[in-house]
Amino acid sequence: MPDAALNETSYVEFKRKILKKSGIDLSSYKQQQMQRRINALMETLGVKTYEEYFRLLEENQQRYQEFLKRLTINVTEFMRNPERFGELETEILPALLAKSGKLKIWSAGCAIGAEPYSLAILLQDLDPKGSRQGNHRILATDVDRQVLEKARQGIYATSELRNLSPARLAKYFTKVGPDSYQVTEDLKKLVDFRQHNLLTDSFENDFDLILCRNVVIYFTEDAKDKLYHRFYDALKTGGVFLVGGTEPLLRYRDFGFECLFSTFYRK
Numbered sequence: 001m002p003d004a005a006l007n008e009t010s011y012v013e014f015k016r017k018i019l020k021k022s023g024i025d026l027s028s029y030k031q032q033q034m035q036r037r038i039n040a041l042m043e044t045l046g047v048k049t050y051e052e053y054f055r056l057l058e059e060n061q062q063r064y065q066e067f068l069k070r071l072t073i074n075v076t077e078f079m080r081n082p083e084r085f086g087e088l089e090t091e092i093l094p095a096l097l098a099k100s101g102k103l104k105i106w107s108a109g110c111a112i113g114a115e116p117y118s119l120a121i122l123l124q125d126l127d128p129k130g131s132r133q134g135n136h137r138i139l140a141t142d143v144d145r146q147v148l149e150k151a152r153q154g155i156y157a158t159s160e161l162r163n164l165s166p167a168r169l170a171k172y173f174t175k176v177g178p179d180s181y182q183v184t185e186d187l188k189k190l191v192d193f194r195q196h197n198l199l200t201d202s203f204e205n206d207f208d209l210i211l212c213r214n215v216v217i218y219f220t221e222d223a224k225d226k227l228y229h230r231f232y233d234a235l236k237t238g239g240v241f242l243v244g245g246t247e248p249l250l251r252y253r254d255f256g257f258e259c260l261f262s263t264f265y266r267k
Contacts, residue, residue: 011035014050021057024071024143028199028223037070068144071218078114078121078156079163080213081245084263089122092240092264096208097127099238103208106234107140108198109215113151113191114160116140117183119211120190121164121172131190139204141196148193154183198227203234210235213244228255235267 015026026034038053045063047053057064079085096103103123107116116138123138124131142148158179161169173181198215210231216224231241232255243249243263252258257265 010050014054017054022068024197025199028220029071029218030220033218034071038067041067041070065146068146076112076114076156076160077163078118078161080114082163084242085118085122087261087264088119088242089126092209093122093126096240100208101130102135103137104206105136105138105209106204106207106211107138108210108212110140110142110151110193112147113140113154113193114156115211115213116151116191117154117187120187121168123190124172124187132186134189136190138191140191140193143195143197145195148195151193152188154188155180199223203230205234207235207239209240209242211242213242214246215244217244217247232256232267237267239267241265241267
């Protein structure tokens, strides 16, 4: 395994090359955790130096995709943290729908699509007419093209659907294999999947609701501060921001938010 202290110069060069290749700035991630992840990958491959590892990423697309996956946490469960989705269903979304018949929602760091499709299910149940008419839009973004392609296909294992009721499973999914289901076309129409880098790409605005859960946990504090200010600016006045349970906004007032309840913040 490479020694981080002895290879600091080569790691800096590795970060520069990765930024040029992928657009991902590793300097915005907490260095200790990120190097630990990268070093673990290198060790499993028998790679001794960052230079050698980068050459491998250049030459082997499978290893490059594997590297990208280790930078992100691709959550693969519908209605993950059911209590949060219960609050979305009974408190947040009804209040937003009462103010506007057309909601604009962003699932940032959507991985393979479980979160935005879960939101689509809630909207379909809460406002079936508006959903059919295309009143609502769910933007779902991730930095990883490969997981976005899987999200667009919308095929999931039974284990990833365990938080869904039998009624919702029957209504919004079609069984396509012994242990797999595919989301319906009506549900797919509600979600717009796009590649997006939170640290470098521009943000849309006028969102009613933004979810960014378990995405920034490995970012530096400076990167997180900048990101939270940008999320605030991307929301409508009265819009709601939901973060992961492991990353509450302890300084939410510094960003302009008010706390509604656990991990929910309003502009």
